[in-house]
Amino acid sequence: xxxxxxxxxxxxxxxxxxxxxxxKDMTHWEKFANALRIVVSSKRIITLDELRYHTxxxxxxxxxxxxxxxxxxxxxxxxxxxxxxxLDDFIKIRSRxxxxxxxxxxxxxxxxxxxxxxxxxxxxxxxxxFQEDESGDGPPDYYFxxxxxxxxxxxxxxITNDDITxxxxxxxxxxxxxxxxxxxxxxxxxxxxxxxxxxxxxAISDIGIELETFADIICMPQxxxxxxxxxxxxxxxxxxxxxxMPPSWYKSRSYRSRVVHEPRExxxxxxxxxxxxxxIKVHDSNADMRYLILPPRPSNTEGLSEIELSxxxxxxxxxxxxxxx
Amino acid sequence: MDTKxxxxxxxxVDMRSSTGHCRTPAxxxxxxxxxERICGQYPNPEEIALCKSNPEIxxxxxxxxxxxxxxxxxxxxxxxxxxxxxxEHWLKNA
Numbered sequence: 375x376x377x378x379x380x381x382x383x384x385x386x387x388x389x390x391x392x393x394x395x396x397x398k399d400m401t402h403w404e405k406f407a408n409a410l411r412i413v414v415s416s417k418r419i420i421t422l423d424e425l426r427y428h429t430x431x432x433x434x435x436x437x438x439x440x441x442x443x444x445x446x447x448x449x450x451x452x453x454x455x456x457x458x459x460x461l462d463d464f465i466k467i468r469s470r471x472x473x474x475x476x477x478x479x480x481x482x483x484x485x486x487x488x489x490x491x492x493x494x495x496x497x498x499x500x501x502x503x504f505q506e507d508e509s510g511d512g513p514p515d516y517y518f519x520x521x522x523x524x525x526x527x528x529x530x531x532x533i534t535n536d537d538i539t540x541x542x543x544x545x546x547x548x549x550x551x552x553x554x555x556x557x558x559x560x561x562x563x564x565x566x567x568x569x570x571x572x573x574x575x576x577a578i579s580d581i582g583i584e585l586e587t588f589a590d591i592i593c594m595p596q597x598x599x600x601x602x603x604x605x606x607x608x609x610x611x612x613x614x615x616x617x618x619m620p621p622s623w624y625k626s627r628s629y630r631s632r633v634v635h636e637p638r639e640x641x642x643x644x645x646x647x648x649x650x651x652x653x654i655k656v657h658d659s660n661a662d663m664r665y666l667i668l669p670p671r672p673s674n675t676e677g678l679s680e681i682e683l684s685x686x687x688x689x690x691x692x693x694x695x696x697x698x699x
Numbered sequence: 700m701d702t703k704x705x706x707x708x709x710x711x712v713d714m715r716s717s718t719g720h721c722r723t724p725a726x727x728x729x730x731x732x733x734x735e736r737i738c739g740q741y742p743n744p745e746e747i748a749l750c751k752s753n754p755e756i757x758x759x760x761x762x763x764x765x766x767x768x769x770x771x772x773x774x775x776x777x778x779x780x781x782x783x784x785x786x787e788h789w790l791k792n793a
Contacts, residue, residue, distance in 0.1 A: 378716050378725040380721055386724045386725070386727075387725075387770065427720035427749070456750075607726070608724055634781055635769075635773065637779070651776065653776055654780075660724060660784055662739075662784065663784055
C-alpha cells in the first residue's frame with residue numbers, strides 16, 4: 375500500500391496526532407494569498423489542477439511550509455514554468471515591495487512625559503493609560519511574493535486589484551452566510567428541503583445564489599440512523615462560495631488523515647459522540663463534487679422565521695463535525 | 700449518457716501506481732465497492748494538471764465502500780461506509 379502513495383499530500387489513512395478543533399482567524403496576508411489564488415483559478419489563467427500538481431511536487435518542502443505559503447510557491451513555480459514572468463522581473467518587483475515596508479522606526483516619547491490639555495488645564499497621563507496602536511508580527515516573506523505576483527498579473531491586464539479586494543470581502547462577509555441561509559430555508563420550508571437534497575446546485579441557484587463554481591454540490595441530510603461527515607484527504611476541497619474558507623482544522627494533516635479510518639474518534643474530539651449502533655458515512659471530497667451536510671432542525675424552534683433560524687446555523691454542522699443540540 | 704458502469708454495479712479500483720497529479724487516493728486503490736451515483740462527465744484532472752489543451756472527458760462516479768473492506772482492524776460499525784469520487788479509467792468490474 376505504501377508504494378502507491380502519490381506524494382506528501384496523499385494522507386488518507388495515516389496515523390496522526392489529535393486535532394486542534396479550534397479554528398484560527400486568518401491574517402491579512404493569508405486572506406490576500408487565498409484571494410489571489412481563487413481569482414487566478416476562477417479566471418482560468420491557471421487551473422486548480424495545475425496548482426494542485428505543483429503543490430504536490432514540492433516534495434519535502436511541502437512539510438516545511440504552511441498551507442498558504444505552499445499555495446503561493448506553487449503559483450510562482452507555474453508562472454516561471456509557463457513564462458508568465460521572468461525570475462529577474464519577479465525579484466525586481468519583490469524587492470520594491472519589500473522596500474515599501476521599510477519605514478523608519480521613530481523614537482516614541484516616554485508616555486509619562488506626555489502632557490496635554492483637558493478642559494483647558496494641563497493634564498498628565500500615567501503609563502497604564504496607553505495602549506500600543508499596533509502589535510503582533512509583521513508580514514511573512516511569502517506575502518511579498520504574493521504582492522509581486524499580483525502586481526505582475528495586474529500589469530499584464532490578467533486581473534485587477536479590485537478583483538482581489540472583492541474576493542477578500544466576499545470571503546469575509548458573503549460566502550459564509552450563504553450556507554447558513556440555505557440551511558435555514560431548508561429548516562423552514564419542506565419543499566425547498568426536498569429540492570435541496572434532490573439537486574442542491576439547482577435548488578441553491580433557484581433562490582438566487584450564484585455559486586460561480588464548476589463543481590456540483592451534493593447535500594446529505596443528517597438522520598437518526600446515519601451521521602455524515604466530509605473531508606478532503608488530498609488537499610482541501612470545500613464549497614468555498616457556499617460556506618466561506620475551510621476552517622484551519624479542515625486543512626490540517628491530522629483531520630485529513632484520520633477521519634477516513636477512525637471517524638468516531640475524530641468526532642469525539644469535536645465533542646460529537648456517535649453511538650456504535652448509528653452508521654457513519656464519510657465523504658471524501660476528492661474530485662469534482664462539493665458537499666453540504668444538512669443538520670437536523672434544533673428542537674423548540676417552532677415559529678421562528680428563516681432569519682432567526684439562520685442565526686442558529688453553525689458552520690461546523692455543515693461539514694458534519696457537530697450537531698445542533 | 701452511455702456509461703461503462705451503472706448504479707449499484709460492483710467495482711474494484713485499479714491497484715496501479717500513478718505519476719503526476721491524480722485524484723485517486725492511495726488508500727482506496729485495490730478496494731472493492733459499488734457505484735453510488737454517476738456524477739457526470741468531467742475533463743481528466745491528470746491531463747489538466749499538465750496543461751493539455753483538449754483533456755479527455757471522462758465519466759465520474761461516486762463509489763461506496765464498506766469501511767471494513769477498506770481498513771484492516773476497522774473498529775466502527777460494520778455498516779459504516781466511505782464514499783468517494785472515482786474517474787472511470789480507474790475502475791474495473793469486480
